[in-house]
């Protein structure tokens with residue numbers, strides 16, 4: 001099972017590319033998309049939980065192997081990956097867990113809470129990101145994928161300027177952002 005955590009503010013095409021590539025190259029049965037509540041280590045998202053979930057649901061609609069897991073959005077939920085993985089490990093003792101990460105997140109792993117425990121609980125599967133190449137070696141699986149120059153920050157900036165998001169997010173997500181005037 002793949003685990004793809006993120007702020008998804010908004011979900012975008014690189015997230016979908018990571019998920020699809022992970023399904024194929026790692027032979028996964030399922031991907032759990034886990035939106036963060038209040039991140040432990042970064043600025044809070046701009047869009048509401050409601051909107052982030054709505055966009056995520058639109059983006060993965062029709063993909064039976066993708067599931068949204070809301071545990072990090074619950075009141076008093078821990079924002080730390082180690083706590084989410086500990087819970088998932090206990091719930092799914094038979095499953096092999098793969099934590100899917102962009103190169104930027106992987107580069108900051110040492111500053112996470114209990115990185116060694118994170119790596120004990122799940123295999124890390126890392127995707128290169130422009131500006132964040134990943135060097136082979138170490139314990140992570142480096143998943144081959146052409147780096148995609150797509151980021152939620154850039155998408156928010158484009159939306160704020162009223163520019164097209166075509167090719168950056170799925171059409172349904174672009175429509176949702178436009179109709180609800182998100183990031184303006």
Ligand code: ATP
Nearest residue numbers: 005006007008014101102105129148150151152153
């Ligand atoms: P922001 O620009 O707001 O920091 P983001 O684009 O990094 O957002 P997140 O929801 O924070 O989006 O990312 C969730 C996960 O997806 C993280 O592990 C991140 O590294 C990874 N990811 C996002 N965009 C890419 C990309 N273009 N290439 C590889 N990994 C990515």
